[in-house]
Amino acid sequence: MEREAVFSTRARQMTRSVIRELLKLTADPEVISFAGGLPAPETFPVDKVREAAEKVLREEAAKALQYGPTEGDIRLRADLAGMMREDGIDADPEHVIVLTASQQGLDLIGKVFFDPGDTAVVGFPTYLGAIQAFRSYQADLVGVELDDEGMRPDLLEKTLDRLESEDRRPKFIYLVPDFQNPAGVTIPEARRRQIIALARDRGYLLVEDTPYRQLRYAGRHQATFQSLAPDCVISLYTFSKILLPGFRLGWAYGPDWVLDKMVMAKQGTDLCSPPFTQAITHYVIESGGFREGLQHTIELYRERRRVMLESLDQELGATEGVTWTRPEGGLFLWLTLPEGCDTQELFEAAIAEKVAYVPGRAFYPPGMGGERSMRLNFSYCSEELIRKGVSRLAALIRKQLG
Amino acid sequence: MEREAVFSTRARQMTRSVIRELLKLTADPEVISFAGGLPAPETFPVDKVREAAEKVLREEAAKALQYGPTEGDIRLRADLAGMMREDGIDADPEHVIVLTASQQGLDLIGKVFFDPGDTAVVGFPTYLGAIQAFRSYQADLVGVELDDEGMRPDLLEKTLDRLESEDRRPKFIYLVPDFQNPAGVTIPEARRRQIIALARDRGYLLVEDTPYRQLRYAGRHQATFQSLAPDCVISLYTFSKILLPGFRLGWAYGPDWVLDKMVMAKQGTDLCSPPFTQAITHYVIESGGFREGLQHTIELYRERRRVMLESLDQELGATEGVTWTRPEGGLFLWLTLPEGCDTQELFEAAIAEKVAYVPGRAFYPPGMGGERSMRLNFSYCSEELIRKGVSRLAALIRKQLG
Structure with a gap:
């Protein structure tokens, strides 16, 4: 062979x-x-996880150890929508899908958007897991250099001009707006608005990957891309950095016509995320242990x-x-x-x-x-x-x- | 847009x-x-799961709630190799990779083998999840009708002849040899050997998907494809039907040159399967609760x-x-x-x-x-x-x- x-x-x-x-x-x-x-x-929060796991196994083992819906546990989706509403997003639980960590979100986004040779715009440097996920669908990643305030809109505009003139319209612009991995930089709200204006004007989607957003130690929260442009932003979140990584749980939020495709793709990928740890996470949130x-x-x-x-x-x-x-x-x-x-x-x-x-x-x-x-x-x-x-x-x- | x-x-x-x-x-x-x-x-086995979860959270929470190796928890991989050895397979824990359920195995196999338009041979009827996973990589699935003893080697041979004459060598032959979903039929050992001879002769890989193998109620176990042809068989297993589906855990076994690619693909897909439920599963097996x-x-x-x-x-x-x-x-x-x-x-x-x-x-x-x-x-x-x-x-x- x-x-x-x-x-x-x-x-x-x-x-x-x-x-x-x-x-x-x-x-x-x-x-x-x-x-x-x-x-x-x-x-x-080991004690809170223990209490929640006991509760799940005592009260709902038959459900939590069974298959679950592809979109996720409806209670957890409601919790997540609630958290997003506190962050200024007019979130509907129906538009939340639970993921097997946000890495799965990157994979599903790659799957539903990229044919071989398709283009996406990313910041340089950018999260390695995104490079890996997108390249596995043979995407061509075009980088826009970051400065201390993240992706530069002037360079983004030039890049879009160039790609359009080459007939290589990108499928989306990928951003890690808050405390970017690896650079640690954050895009200020004014710049977010500039990037959104560019994207809307030319009909592009934005992918906002924000695993660290809740971990702010100084300065003021900048409005999410999702809150500023719910029509054209797909947001990815994960519990890995804000609760624990060992459950491999995250979530996506965005326009239903995109989420629909992601759900279909998820069915072929893992059917559903683990109902057991979704239920535990729900109770850890409900008990106040998460906060x-x-x-x-x-x-x-x-x-x-x-x-x-x-x-x-x-x-x-x-x-x-x-x-x-x-x-x-x-x-x-x-x-x-x-x-x-x-x-x-x-x-x-x-x-x-x-x-x-x-x-x-x-x-x-x-x-x-x-x-x-x-x-x-x-x-x-x-x-x-x-x-x-x-x-x-x-x-x-x-x-x-x- | x-x-x-x-x-x-x-x-x-x-x-x-x-x-x-x-x-x-x-x-x-x-x-x-x-x-x-x-x-x-x-x-x-809710009580065994509870005991195992308590043990994990008491003794190794820092590890179980953290990220883990992409290949899986080495103790669980050893357990699985042990179970496979009892089933006549000369299994090495290093060749076991833990999956986020066997559906992920189908997705990873699709990912590492199919370019758009590539061909695979499957039984007709066949498991819907496999059709879905493979078609998501734009594979062309060519069916070989089953009879009461599963895939017919004579029809398989004709199909391979035809595909080869059309210059469409399939990437692999996909089989659910034991109590096939949906037909419920099992391939007898003699027929397994015929299928292997055909595949070896022509240099094809076989994918053996066997989620129900341990659930036999009558008759005698037929040797696995893996035990008969470890050089050219990739086997997929899942805990969903033999323990519980709510952890979304399964495993793959096969030649290292294939598993290596699957591990690389898995890194971009979910980094690792959940260490928490892997550890629980290990202890459920160790305690005898699984058996x-x-x-x-x-x-x-x-x-x-x-x-x-x-x-x-x-x-x-x-x-x-x-x-x-x-x-x-x-x-x-x-x-x-x-x-x-x-x-x-x-x-x-x-x-x-x-x-x-x-x-x-x-x-x-x-x-x-x-x-x-x-x-x-x-x-x-x-x-x-x-x-x-x-x-x-x-x-x-x-x-x-x-």
Whole structure:
């Protein structure tokens, strides 16, 4: 049998996730890892989960352990619509679909929009999981560089002009507007309105992927794209960073004509998300455990972010050409070294010094950028480890810069 | 915005699952439904799940509520390899990957094998979820009719000859060898060997989808395709019918060069299956609760199958031209009416008489067969309801046949 030839074109192009492969290297307990995107386990509301699991198994096991509707548990959909209404979105539970984590949302969006060679506009750098999901449908991702306020509307307009002149209208514009992964930047409301005006004017959909939105430690919430333009925005959310990742639950919200297709695609993908953990999540929300836990998480991460920024200021503040973003929320910041540096090359030395990060290249399609940047996570390590890890990393960078 | 035009070719062709839409019609509690594929909730080992969930949350919450490896919990993979070894397969835990139910396995197989227009051979009738998953990658499904012993090797050979002469080598042959859904038939070992010889001779992969294998009520186990041809068989399993569906967990086993691609595809699809329910499932297996529950399930379904077959014999044994399969296991049997009947047309009358089934058409691509057949499920209803439901259905059929 000709092994490689039997696969689809997409599969022949597939590579393992750089980050997930890299996380295996950082499994050494001596390594202080800023590489992962892991929430801190001390934020998981274990007692509330236990109470909810007991309740579900006591009162509704026959239903919770059975198949469920593809769209999700109607009670959880109502909870989620309620949360969205508090965030200024006029949300209808019927327009919420529960996902097996927001990664499934990216996969379903890829599935329902992309024929091979179709185009989408994404920010550069952008979330690796989105690159991976969209490329698995052989989409051509066209990047618009971010600045400290996210995607630049002027560059977006130029990109759209160019794509339209080449008869390559993108299927949508993909945005991570709040504390973007990996850059940590947030799009201000005025800029959101500019991007929406551009999209509406030309008839484009926007995909708003916002896994960290509730994790704000400073500054003011900016209105969601969904609240500003419900007619043309599909929003993806996940519980992974705001409750826990181990249930693999998230949700999508958007115009019904798009959600309808996503539901059909989901039927062929996993029939439904697990009713058991959906019911548990519903009761964790109902009991107030979710809200209480989220407040605790915000306080914990606010301190860790502060410690990482302080440590960077102390250790690298005087080192010319090294810059980093100052995120108002989320899990990550983005550090950039002077011209000529290569964070991929530096990675091996970092592991030898027992500190890890994700090289910036992982957040671009191959060869398209990120060479001298790195993503640093501040949610997972304790304050003490953050100080120690930044110190190791800074020593390495200073040495590297001579 | 031109709504339909913005979708991918595959999405424009997508339809909602006939069965899942139909199940909504059967939600009336007065309707006795043989339509679903639901396991009986009384088979769920609720106490064992509760004990396992408590243990997980007490002893390993930080791990179980976190992200996990894409391949799955290594303890569960070892459990599954152990179960497969008891079934005559020389299974290595490293070659087991945990799936978010076997439906995800079908989706991943579609993703890694099909370019638009690629071909696969399937039995006709065949599992609707497979049709849906494969067609979502725009595969062309070529059917080989089943008889009472499953896929016919002589027809398979002719089909392969024809496809090869048309330069349309199929990517694989898809089989549900044990108590096939929907027909209830099982491929005897000798025929399995013939199919394998054909596939090996011509260099084809086989996909063995076997969700019901452990649910045998009569006769002897036939060796798995996996045990007979580990070099060219990818096997899919699920916990949905043998433990419970509400965790959405299943697994795949096969040659590493295929599993590698499936793991890469899974990374872009959901990163990992839920570590929480994987850990619970591991402890349910370790405690013996799985094995004990399975024995109970087999006894329960054996009786329900007997009652359905007896009721059909009594009610329709004398009605000329009505035939049905006599499955040795699984959840379904396949009933066929005389020429000229249409089970889709009959469906509305059946609902009016408060009994439901799945029209046979659902198990063929549109227009390709099944018009006068229906699938009947015998796992979900109590013996009393089975008798009453068969009685209603038989009265309707006799009336229909004049």
